[in-house]
Amino acid sequence: MTVTLTTAGPLTPDQGAEHTYDVTVVGAGVVGAATARELARHDLRTALIDAADDIGNGTSKANTAILHTGFDAVPGSLEARLVREGHELLSAYAAETGIPVERVGALLVAWDEEQLAALPGLRAKAERNGYHASRIIGAGELREREPHLGPGALGALEVPDESVICPWTTPLAFATQAVRAGVHLHLNCRVEGVDSDSGGHVLTTSRGPLRTRHLVNAAGLHADEIDRLLGHDVFTVTPRRGQLIVFDTLARGLVGHILLPVPGPAGKGVLVAPTVFGNLLLGPTAEELDDKTATGSTAEGLRLLREKGRRIVPALLDEEVTAVYAGLRAATGQEDYRIQEYPGLRYVAVGGIRSTGLTASMAIARHVMGLLRATGLEAGEPRELPPLTMPNLGEAFLRPYRSAGLIARDPAYGTIVCHCEQVTLGEIRDALSATIPPHSLDGLRRRTRARGGRCQGFHCGADVRALFEGDRP
Numbered sequence: 001m002t003v004t005l006t007t008a009g010p011l012t013p014d015q016g017a018e019h020t021y022d023v024t025v026v027g028a029g030v031v032g033a034a035t036a037r038e039l040a041r042h043d044l045r046t047a048l049i050d051a052a053d054d055i056g057n058g059t060s061k062a063n064t065a066i067l068h069t070g071f072d073a074v075p076g077s078l079e080a081r082l083v084r085e086g087h088e089l090l091s092a093y094a095a096e097t098g099i100p101v102e103r104v105g106a107l108l109v110a111w112d113e114e115q116l117a118a119l120p121g122l123r124a125k126a127e128r129n130g131y132h133a134s135r136i137i138g139a140g141e142l143r144e145r146e147p148h149l150g151p152g153a154l155g156a157l158e159v160p161d162e163s164v165i166c167p168w169t170t171p172l173a174f175a176t177q178a179v180r181a182g183v184h185l186h187l188n189c190r191v192e193g194v195d196s197d198s199g200g201h202v203l204t205t206s207r208g209p210l211r212t213r214h215l216v217n218a219a220g221l222h223a224d225e226i227d228r229l230l231g232h233d234v235f236t237v238t239p240r241r242g243q244l245i246v247f248d249t250l251a252r253g254l255v256g257h258i259l260l261p262v263p264g265p266a267g268k269g270v271l272v273a274p275t276v277f278g279n280l281l282l283g284p285t286a287e288e289l290d291d292k293t294a295t296g297s298t299a300e301g302l303r304l305l306r307e308k309g310r311r312i313v314p315a316l317l318d319e320e321v322t323a324v325y326a327g328l329r330a331a332t333g334q335e336d337y338r339i340q341e342y343p344g345l346r347y348v349a350v351g352g353i354r355s356t357g358l359t360a361s362m363a364i365a366r367h368v369m370g371l372l373r374a375t376g377l378e379a380g381e382p383r384e385l386p387p388l389t390m391p392n393l394g395e396a397f398l399r400p401y402r403s404a405g406l407i408a409r410d411p412a413y414g415t416i417v418c419h420c421e422q423v424t425l426g427e428i429r430d431a432l433s434a435t436i437p438p439h440s441l442d443g444l445r446r447r448t449r450a451r452g453g454r455c456q457g458f459h460c461g462a463d464v465r466a467l468f469e470g471d472r473p
Contacts, residue, residue: 003435004184007053010208015184017202017209021047023372024203024212026191026226028052029060030167030361031353032218033174038365040181042379047210048175048183049203051190051222053439054446056171058220060358061446062295062327064244064273064281066258067091067101067163068359071126071134072268077336078367080129083356086363090170091163093362096387099169100276100394106162106258107137107146109153109312115262116154122262123157134159148254150314162258166276166393167358168446173390174361176435181385185436186210191219194229196345214346214377216368221292221330223338223351235338235351239292239328242284242355243301245309248454249278249395251319259312270308272316277421277449278395279322282309288331297324322454329354339364341371348372391427393449400424417467418460420453428467444468 006015013019023039025032028050036048052058067090070083094101110116119136126134135158142156143149179185186207193204200213217226224237252274261269273281285301302324309316330353332338337360338351348371350364357364373379392399400406400413401422407414412426431438431447438444441451441464450464451457457464 002182003179005179005187005436006185007187007439011186011205011210015047015186015210017211019211020200021045021184021210021212023047023214023216023377024049024210025216025218027218027220027223028055028171028175028185028187029058029218029220030056030171030174030358031350031364032216033171033178034361034365035216035218035350035368036178036183037174037385038369040178040183041382041385044379046178046183047186047212048178049186049189049191049205049210051188051206053187054443055175055436056168056446059327059329060171061168062325063167063355063358064271064284065164065167065275065358066273067165068356069131069159069161070129070356070359071131071159072122072263073129073356074335075125075128078339079337079354079356079360082337082360082363082367084130086360089362090165090359094165094170097173098390098392099166099173100392100397101163101165102274102276102394102396103161103163104257104274105158105160106260107142108157108159108260108262109142109149110155110262111152111311112154118262119155119157126159131159131161133161146256146259148313148315150311164258164274164276165358169390169393170358170361172436172447173388177385177388179435180388187439191226191229194226196230200346214372214375216348216350216372218350220353221328223330223349227349227351230342230345230347232349234340234349235332235334237292237330237332237351239289239294240331241287241289241294241326241328243297243305243324243326244281244283245302245305245321246323246325247280247282247316248320248322251280251316252278254313254315254319255280270305270312272309272312276394276396277452280316282316284327289328292328295326295328297326301326320454323452323456337364339367339371341374343375346375346377348375391430391447400427417463418450418453420455420460421449423448423450428464432468438468441465441468
């Protein structure tokens with residue numbers, strides 16, 4: 001197995017302008033990584049590049065981590081089809097690779113008569129989207145199912161197949177499989193210019209030139225900027241900030257389902273959701289911004305979330321907060337994905353991938369593969385990729401510190417380094433020597449959960465840093 005992963009220095013002649021890739025994917029978020037994995041199934045010379053120092057370092061790392069059924073998508077839209085297909089693909093892939101998924105179901109809670117009256121229409125919409133398992137439940141059953149709900153809930157639409165998934169392991173799995181299959185991964189590689197001719201494109205990057213015959217733009221928040229470098233002005237990405245509050249694992253018993261609001265004119269609103277890590281999320285806000293780097297939380301945003309949370313699950317506000325974070329979604333002002341091929345340019349733009357992009361990622365990748373063929377890519381027949389098993393970060397599944405057999409074979413898996421999250425020395429060691437290792441402490445946290453618990457690294461931070469910086473077993 002030959003692995004090419006570069007993070008610094010100029011691209012070498014066999015990686016840059018002196019050697020031409022068949023396809024280059026710009027953006028190593030969940031959609032770009034899924035696309036690279038799909039390309040890896042074919043006999044192609046492929047590159048995956050990103051301006052950041054890690055996989056999934058933008059929108060993909062900061063979302064509500066829901067594996068959607070697509071019940072509430074716009075019927076007939078591209079998003080509706082790809083979310084529906086993606087739910088099936090990613091569910092199977094997660095089971096195959098060990099990505100933690102919990103099928104907790106969702107409840108769209110009606111708090112007033114107007115919202116209650118909207119439930120039949122939402123159920124009909126789900127039917128039009130091919131989802132037939134939803135049903136309306138009354139206030140009594142709702143209270144039995146969720147006894148900690150605030151007063152006044154009148155009923156709900158149950159969507160039993162909505163699930164929660166690990167948002168960090170998913171893009172890392174895609175990229176790992178791609179790299180092991182021969183895809184070149186270039187990080188810290190920002191695209192600064194594009195020159196196109198009949199032979200393809202030369203990308204001017206922060207690490208030197210890179211030539212490619214075909215180009216896929218999956219740059220997320222910056223997809224419109226890359227699109228303009230190709231001479232188009234089709235869409236504009238407006239960053240939409242979503243702030244979230246993470247409550248401690250002791251709060252997990254307050255909620256059994258994903259609790260969704262009934263959508264209104266202002267959007268989908270604030271939810272309360274379990275996570276595969278054993279805690280609860282409250283959020284997100286929806287703030288239209290101009291700054292694509294504005295991922296900070298605000299006092300006003302957190303105040304709003306606490307106000308909404310007090311209505312949904314009053315007892316939640318008495319629980320300890322583990323962390324707050326904010327993510328930026330790539331809004332384009334259109335209620336659908338902006339995926340477009342340009343055969344004359346051998347180019348595919350993948351824009352406007354909103355919060356459903358995690359669910360739809362594998363279906364988007366297959367769709368993009370079809371569009372690349374339409375631009376002239378000769379890919380041949382697909383092949384099976386080598387099997388992959390990802391480290392488990394989910395509380396509902398057997399983690400190393402609880403595995404007597406694993407610890408007997410290697411005591412490092414019984415040596416706890418991060419006590420809040422029960423992360424072992426063996427897990428940190430494995431992450432640091434993985435196909436795509438972390439290049440920051442935050443990257444290590446996303447691979448292991450180390451420093452992600454209630455003390456946020458106060459107790460284990462020095463030990464984790466020492467391991468990360470080289471004092472490793």
